[in-house]
Amino acid sequence: MLTGMNRSLTKEHDWNPLRVEGDLPRDLSGTLYRCGPLSRESQGAFIPDIVQGNGGLVGVRFADGIITGAARILQTREMLEEAAAGKALYSPAAPKVANLISGLQGKLKNVANTHVIPQNGELWALYELARPVRVDPETLYVREETTLNGVIPNTFSAHPHRVEVRKALYNFGVVNRREPRIDLFELPDRGLPRKLGEVPLSYTTFVHDFIATPNYLVLFISPIRLDGQRLRLGLGEFKDLAHWEPERGSEVIVVPIDAPEKVTRFNVPPFHVFHFANGFERDNMIYADFCYYDNFWMEFEAAVGADTASPGGPLTRARIDVERGTFDLEHLTERKSEFPIVHPRTGGAEHRTVFSVTQASENGALRNSIIRLEDGKETSTRMDLGHIASEAVFAPRLDHEHEGWLLPLVYDPKADQSYISVIETESMMEQARCWFDHHIPLTFHGSWVAA
Numbered sequence: 037m038l039t040g041m042n043r044s045l046t047k048e049h050d051w052n053p054l055r056v057e058g059d060l061p062r063d064l065s066g067t068l069y070r071c072g073p074l075s076r077e078s079q080g081a082f083i084p085d086i087v088q089g090n091g092g093l094v095g096v097r098f099a100d101g102i103i104t105g106a107a108r109i110l111q112t113r114e115m116l117e118e119a120a121a122g123k124a125l126y127s128p129a130a131p132k133v134a135n136l137i138s139g140l141q142g143k144l145k146n147v148a149n150t151h152v153i154p155q156n157g158e159l160w161a162l163y164e165l166a167r168p169v170r171v172d173p174e175t176l177y178v179r180e181e182t183t184l185n186g187v188i189p190n191t192f193s194a195h196p197h198r199v200e201v202r203k204a205l206y207n208f209g210v211v212n213r214r215e216p217r218i219d220l221f222e223l224p225d226r227g228l229p230r231k232l233g234e235v236p237l238s239y240t241t242f243v244h245d246f247i248a249t250p251n252y253l254v255l256f257i258s259p260i261r262l263d264g265q266r267l268r269l270g271l272g273e274f275k276d277l278a279h280w281e282p283e284r285g286s287e288v289i290v291v292p293i294d295a296p297e298k299v300t301r302f303n304v305p306p307f308h309v310f311h312f313a314n315g316f317e318r319d320n321m322i323y324a325d326f327c328y329y330d331n332f333w334m335e336f337e338a339a340v341g342a343d344t345a346s347p348g349g350p351l352t353r354a355r356i357d358v359e360r361g362t363f364d365l366e367h368l369t370e371r372k373s374e375f376p377i378v379h380p381r382t383g384g385a386e387h388r389t390v391f392s393v394t395q396a397s398e399n400g401a402l403r404n405s406i407i408r409l410e411d412g413k414e415t416s417t418r419m420d421l422g423h424i425a426s427e428a429v430f431a432p433r434l435d436h437e438h439e440g441w442l443l444p445l446v447y448d449p450k451a452d453q454s455y456i457s458v459i460e461t462e463s464m465m466e467q468a469r470c471w472f473d474h475h476i477p478l479t480f481h482g483s484w485v486a487a
């Protein structure tokens with residue numbers, strides 16, 4: 037039985053006032069949206085794997101000193117289909133035969149549980165194995181799944197990256213078919229979205245994030261071989277069907293945005309990345325900052341299997357010389373952290389400041405800290421002992437990289453309630469907490485939408 041934060045959401049609601057503790061900054065105005073597997077059952081059947089939990093959104097609105105919060109499970113097409121049938125129809129909650137049938141039909145449940153982004157006035161909930169789900173930003177009810185008029189035929193990863201100078205959002209989708217490949221997409225602020233191209237993969241694998249710079253899209257392919265056929269047929273959980281094969285090495289794939297057919301790819305020693313902070317170009321080199329893992333499983337299980345935030349990896353900078361095909365890594369921190377982010381308007385440009393979440397054991401309990409790394413100097417704020425902080429979404433105040441607020445969603449196990457912590461990023465001091473009167477399960481990622 038699930039306990040603490042892992043329990044499913046018990047209360048869905050519209051925008052209700054939240055209890056505020058501390059002093060809220062007057063100029064914080066907008067809405068924080070967060071996405072996660074808020075429900076771990078389908079029509080009474082348990083979903084054992086958290087990454088396949090049913091997605092839901094949490095919204096917290098800051099408007100003229102009044103703070104309200106909303107929470108909603110996303111009723112995607114497959115969720116409605118299960119409700120109509122009165123039983124679970126999809127892996128991993130459904131019986132094996134039902135999994136086989138839906139797998140053979142090529143059907144998959146879009147659980148929309150990983151990220152939520154604003155996109156041209158809309159709100160999209162994202163799940164890397166499926167297409168974006170359009171959500172009403174006011175009611176948090178699902179509108180529809182979208183292919184963008186056929187531009188996204190299969191999948192759209194949960195980690196699109198915006199390149200500010202190109203005024204466009206970029207993303208990829210892993211298509212784990214018989215001939216696995218990666219689709220690449222460009223969604224400009226103005227003009228039509230388009231598929232930029234395809235990159236074939238030599239084996240079925242798991243790619244969670246990438247980077248986009250003014251001229252390039254860059255993917256790091258970890259040596260994780262997925263037993264795709266068994267996965268599609270629901271014949272085992274992800275952790276049993278993903279194999280770390282370090283002898284393959286990792287692959288670096290660089291795609292020029294303006295000549296996507298001229299792909300450069302080469303192998304480097306094995307490592308894994310879940311999340312990038314940002315990428316940029318300087319002196320004909322590409323740089324990518326990310327949390328580095330020298331293995332996969334230990335960290336993955338710690339990240340998703342326990343009542344904790346991810347312990348993470350050291351923040352690391354990759355330097356890529358595309359012409360020479362060289363690649364080197366420099367660890368920027370010793371401390372392990374995860375969910376690295378930068379100021380949203382820095383996307384694709386050189387950044388000075390990265391924020392991330394870390395965790396240490398203290399007197400037998402876990403203590404989360406939110407870190408600011410700026411010009412090699414770490415400043416952090418410690419959450420209360422035992423409180424569990426999610427990714428800290430950045431709400432900018434100005435264009436300056438570190439002026440704004442970090443807004444992690446935090447679970448207090450003693451109160452069994454969750455709150456948004458408001459951390460001012462210049463001082464890295466917590467200014468206020470905005471409390472829900474109930475718990476909110478783990479959320480993976482979120483976005484700030486300024487008023």
Ligand SMILES: [Fe+2]
Binds near residue numbers: 195311480481
């Ligand atoms: Fe992620």
